[in-house]
Amino acid sequence: MKLAYYPGCSLHSSSKGYSDSFVAVCKKLGIELEEIPDWVCCGASSAHSVSHLLSLALPAHTLVQAEKMGLDMVAPCAACYQRAKFAEYEMLNNPEMKAKIEQVIEMEYKGKSRVLSVLEVLSMIEEDKIKAAVTRPLTGVKVACYYGCVLVRPPHICNVDDPENPTKMDRIVALLGGEPVDWPYKTECCGASHIFTMKDACLKLGRDILQVAKDAGADIIAVACPLCHVNLDMRQTQINKKFGTSFNIPVVYITELMADAMGIDTSDMFRRHFVPVEIKRQA
Amino acid sequence: MKEVNLTEKWKQNGKIIEELIEHSGVDIRNCYQCGKCSAGCPMAFVMDVSPNRIIRMLQLGMWEEVLQSRTPWICALCATCYTRCPRDIDLPKLMDAVRVITYNKNMVDHVKNEKIFHSSFMKWLYRYGRIYELGLVLDLNLKTGNLFNDVELGLPMVLKGRLDFLPPRIKNKDLIRRMAERARQIEGGQA
Numbered sequence: 001m002k003l004a005y006y007p008g009c010s011l012h013s014s015s016k017g018y019s020d021s022f023v024a025v026c027k028k029l030g031i032e033l034e035e036i037p038d039w040v041c042c043g044a045s046s047a048h049s050v051s052h053l054l055s056l057a058l059p060a061h062t063l064v065q066a067e068k069m070g071l072d073m074v075a076p077c078a079a080c081y082q083r084a085k086f087a088e089y090e091m092l093n094n095p096e097m098k099a100k101i102e103q104v105i106e107m108e109y110k111g112k113s114r115v116l117s118v119l120e121v122l123s124m125i126e127e128d129k130i131k132a133a134v135t136r137p138l139t140g141v142k143v144a145c146y147y148g149c150v151l152v153r154p155p156h157i158c159n160v161d162d163p164e165n166p167t168k169m170d171r172i173v174a175l176l177g178g179e180p181v182d183w184p185y186k187t188e189c190c191g192a193s194h195i196f197t198m199k200d201a202c203l204k205l206g207r208d209i210l211q212v213a214k215d216a217g218a219d220i221i222a223v224a225c226p227l228c229h230v231n232l233d234m235r236q237t238q239i240n241k242k243f244g245t246s247f248n249i250p251v252v253y254i255t256e257l258m259a260d261a262m263g264i265d266t267s268d269m270f271r272r273h274f275v276p277v278e279i280k281r282q283a
Numbered sequence: 284m285k286e287v288n289l290t291e292k293w294k295q296n297g298k299i300i301e302e303l304i305e306h307s308g309v310d311i312r313n314c315y316q317c318g319k320c321s322a323g324c325p326m327a328f329v330m331d332v333s334p335n336r337i338i339r340m341l342q343l344g345m346w347e348e349v350l351q352s353r354t355p356w357i358c359a360l361c362a363t364c365y366t367r368c369p370r371d372i373d374l375p376k377l378m379d380a381v382r383v384i385t386y387n388k389n390m391v392d393h394v395k396n397e398k399i400f401h402s403s404f405m406k407w408l409y410r411y412g413r414i415y416e417l418g419l420v421l422d423l424n425l426k427t428g429n430l431f432n433d434v435e436l437g438l439p440m441v442l443k444g445r446l447d448f449l450p451p452r453i454k455n456k457d458l459i460r461r462m463a464e465r466a467r468q469i470e471g472g473q474a
Contacts, residue, residue, distance in 0.1 A: 009414040014445045038453050041413045046404035048360075049382040054466040061462070104465045149361035154373070163366050189325040189361035196423055197396035198357065199432075201329045234436060272443045 002032040003121065004066035004073045004113070008080035009041050010226035015077075017269040018226060021255035022076045022118065024264045028133050029125050036065045036073070044079035045193035053097075057104035059084035059115075060091060064105060067113035076118045076255070078225035079192070082150040084115040085157045117151060118224050118255065119168040120159055130175045135263035137177025140282025143257070144181050144218035145169035146209065148228045149189045163187065169222060169254050176261040183216035185209050190231040200242075206231050207239045210247045219280060221251045229253065234274045250277040293344035300341055307380035313370040314338045320364030320374055330354045334364055334374055355381040356394040399426045409460050412453030417446055 003026075011019035026033050039062045048055035063084055066073035075081040091098040091109045102108055122130075147166050155163040164187060170180035188209055191202030209232060213221050223229050233251040240247055250273065252260075260266045260279060270277040304310055314335070321333040332340070332352045340349050349355070358378040365373050385391055391398040403422035407415040424432050440446040453459075 009416070009451065012413070012451060013416050013447050014440070016444065038455065040453055040459065041408050043408065046401040047408065048379050049356075049401055050386055050405055051463070051466050051470060052379070052383060053470050054463055057462055057466060058459075061458075100469050103469060104462050106465075149359070149363070153362035154365050154375070187363075189359050189363065191326070191359055192361075193400070194326075194357075194359055196419075197394075197400050198329065201326065201357075204328075205325055272445055274439065 001030070001121075001124070002034065002071055003116070004069050004071040005033040005035045006039055006062055006066070006073050006075045006080060006084070007035065008039075008075060008077040010077055015226035015229065015253075017256060017272045018076060018229070018253045021253055021259045021264075021266070021269050025255045025258045025262065026121075028259075028262050028264065029129060031121065031125075033074070034069065034071065036062055036069070039065065042075075042077075042080040042083040044083050048083075053100055053104060055083065056087045056090055056097065057101050058087075060087040060101045060109060061105045061107070063087060063113060063115060064107045064109050067110060070112075072114045072116055074116045074118065074121050076224070078117070078148060078151040079227065081115065081117045082158060085159075088115050089157050117159070119151070119166075119172075122172055123168050127175055130172070130258075133262045134176055136261055136281070138173070138179075138257070138261050138279065138281060139177050141178040141279055142181050142217050142219045143173045143178045144183050144213040144216060144221045145173060145186060145254070146213070146221050146223050146228060146232070146251075147187050148192075148223065148225050149187060150192075151224055152187055169224065172254060172258065173222065176258060178257070178261075181213075181216045181218050183212055183218070185212040188212075190228050192227045192231070195227075195231055195235065202231060203235060203239050203242050206235055207243050207245065210236065210239065210249055211245070213249060214247065218249065220257075220277075221249055222254045222257050223251060224254050236275050248275060250275050250279075252277060287343075287345065289343050292346075296344040296346035299346050300344060303341070303377075303380060303384075307377055309373045309377040309380070311338045311341050311372065311377065314342065314372055315370060317369060319367050319369065320372075323363045323367055324358075325361060325363065326357050326359050330357050334358070334378075338372070338374075338377075349381060350385055350390055351393060353394055354378075355385070356391075356397045396423075396427055399423060407450070409463065410456075411450050412456070412459050413451040415450035417448060418450060 043055045043058040152160040152163045152166050173180040191205045195202040256269050318335045321327050321335045332354045355378040360375040362375050
């Protein structure tokens with residue numbers, strides 16, 4: 001399988017660990033990636049509040065670049081994924097909007113290239129292939145899979161098994177030998193970019209998510225979105241300070257967890273975290 | 284609670300609301316006020332008006348009140364409401380449509396932080412085609428006057444190699460500006 005890779009702004013800067021682990025895991029699983037040349041920002045978190053048409057045209061521009069490469073496009077960042085899916089949906093279902101978007105990007109979308117999330121790509125890989133790549137199974141490691149919102153909603157846009165109780169990430173954790181915990185906050189919202197404008201409210205949302213994960217017995221939280229990661233990992237000390245809690249829960253990208261289980265050197269990825277990452281396997 | 288003459292309200296604003304329904308494609312007339320949206324909303328606890336009440340206010344023509352509410356800007360667009368709505372009302376799309384209108388009419392003084400955030404974000408997007416995270420954070424701290432916000436995270440971010448000093452750039456540096464211009468011409472807004 002070969003895919004056009006749309007890293008997006010975060011994976012190129014504050015969330016390099018997500019990109020590094022994603023690229024390494026793809027290599028291990030035989031997925032070839034080619035970065036889309038001169039990709040542009042998807043517009044999240046602002047363009048959609050300024051202009052509906054521009055917010056669709058930005059990711060459409062990059063999707064058409066992928067189509068020119070003759071490849072489907074994978075966007076590991078959940079926000080890039082959702083924004084690109086909105087553009088794809090409008091261009092496939094709304095001819096009037098498609099015409100407007102094409103006028104803005106001055107290119108035509110033929111409808112051949114599709115947008116894929118990390119979880120969609122991974123669910124295309126045979127289970128045996130993933131299992132075979134695991135050299136350090138996550139034996140006894142309890143993982144709370146946190147999907148957040150934009151990866152799974154709205155359901156007519158995002159390709160997800162169940163928007164209230166998604167399972168694709170849990171399945172991967174199980175294949176890695178870990179134990180996905182059953183918990184009710186899988187798809188709660190962390191507040192995303194509201195952390196910049198309404199910090200107190202977002203810290204409260206983060207506190208709730210960490211608390212429920214802890215109550216469910218999780219050792220670690222797995223995410224697939226740079227903003228979920230920032231709000232739960234980088235902000236964990238601020239949460240503890242504000243609420244008098246003492247959370248010390250590592251928050252890792254699902255691809256970092258895969259890399260670690262597949263024997264890939266994760267020290268440089270985990271060095272970038274705020275909460276020290278310790279994966280305590282049972283002997 | 285102040286008194287509102289609803290007959291007058293609808294006379295004044297009925298047309299605007301109908302245009303909003305037409306333009307956004309979200310038919311708020313279908314809402315029967317079950318309140319499921321507000322029950323599941325993760326941000327409702329900080330909203331001045333709950334999501335179901337925003338819809339009710341629109342149904343009644345209370346347009347000015349909706350424009351003055353912080354709720355459309357507090358909505359995180361997580362779409363929990365829309366996923367659960369028995370009447371299939373796309374609330375995030377509605378909230379975004381209200382945001383676009385208030386932003387472009389510069390009626391955003393009641394949401395100063397959001398105004399600062401979005402105008403900085405768009406500035407860097409137009410300039411570089413990608414987001415300059417350091418520039419965005421500096422703008423926020425300077426313009427909100429909250430100079431030392433998150434200052435404790437700055438150095439670790441640098442040491443962990445997660446904060447680039449120089450902005451990213453795309454090769455075609457006028458691309459986004461030209462796209463925004465064409466979008467503005469088509470939409471008639473101020474993208």
